[in-house]
Amino acid sequence: MxxxxxxxxxxxxxxxxxxxxxxxxxxxxxxxxxxxxxxxKENIIVKRYHKSFLPENDSLIKEFGTILNSNVLMSFNKTNPRNRGISRDALEITRITNQYLNSEDQYLLRSIFQESNAKQPFESYAYMDSERRKSYLKRFSKSNALVSNAYFGDAIEKLFPEDDIEHQNYLPYNGLTSDAVALNLSKSIVTLHKKLKRLEDNLQHEIKKTGIRYKIKKALSRLIKG
Known part of the structure; x- marks a missing residue:
């Protein structure tokens, strides 16, 4: 969130x-x-939103399909996540600059970072260490217990699993360094340059094709007239 x-x-x-x-x-x-x-209450179906119960990109839609008895939804497999994550440093740069950029420029910067400073495969970062997270989640233990008893009965022991709390790869974030800023911005500039170069090459290719078509058309016109 x-x-x-x-x-x-x-x-x-x-x-x-x-x-x-x-x-x-x-x-x-x-x-x-x-x-x-x-x-x-009898008309409510309660499901738990947690990666343990929704392990795949399409799990949520398939879950709805099961509830609605929809074969189309149960066999759905076309979920395409739109928001690619960005690195922790890129996120911090985004946070700082958001207050100075309009919404359009914010979107453009985020798009650039998603290409140049995306999170690496299996990279994750947490904002709380395990002890702080446990303390925070404890505030909702009574509420979770009420839901568990009311809608799941004895079927489950706890509303949400806690095994992932202990095993998070939590690394304290100490803020941006000048090296991190330079690296992130340099990667963004290089990414933009490569993108512009591809667009320029494509444009030159289209111009060349147009020129060839024009020459062919002109030659055919001469043959017809001749």
Whole structure:
């Protein structure tokens, strides 16, 4: 959610984001109670949104397909993630510059970073160490227990698994360095140069093809007239 807020133009630090965040959004029992009050608890199907239960790109759509008994959705396999992640340094540059750029320029910068400073395969970064994350999640343990008991009964022990908390590759982020800024901007400039070069080459190729077609057309015209 924090990363997405930066992609959408936010410029708060993570600690500022957390301190201003409305934690009611994570009290799932309140949300479900509001739905139950309108539709009736018996008409609600509760599913857990977690990578352990949705391991593939298409898992969420297929899950809906199972609920709706839709063969089309259950066999869906065309999900194409649109937002490629960017490196931690690129994200920090984006956060800082968001407050100075308009929405169009923010989008352009993000697009450049997605090409030049994308996250590497299997690269991940966390904003909390395991102890801080445990402490934060503990605030919602009562709410999660209520949902677990009300909608899953004895079928599960906990609403969400905790095994991934201990094994996160958490590395403290110490902020941007001058070397990191220089590297990220240099990679962006090189990427733009290569992109412009490809466009120029394509344009020259099209011009050349157009010239050849013109010469052929002119030669045929002479033959016909002759």
């Amino acid at each position: 924090y990363t997405q807020s930066i992609h959408l133009g936010g410029h708060k630090t993570f600690d500022e984001f957390i301190s201003d965040f409305n934690e009611d959004a994570f009290h799932w029992d309140k949300l479900l109670n509001s739905y139950a009050g309108v539709f009736g």
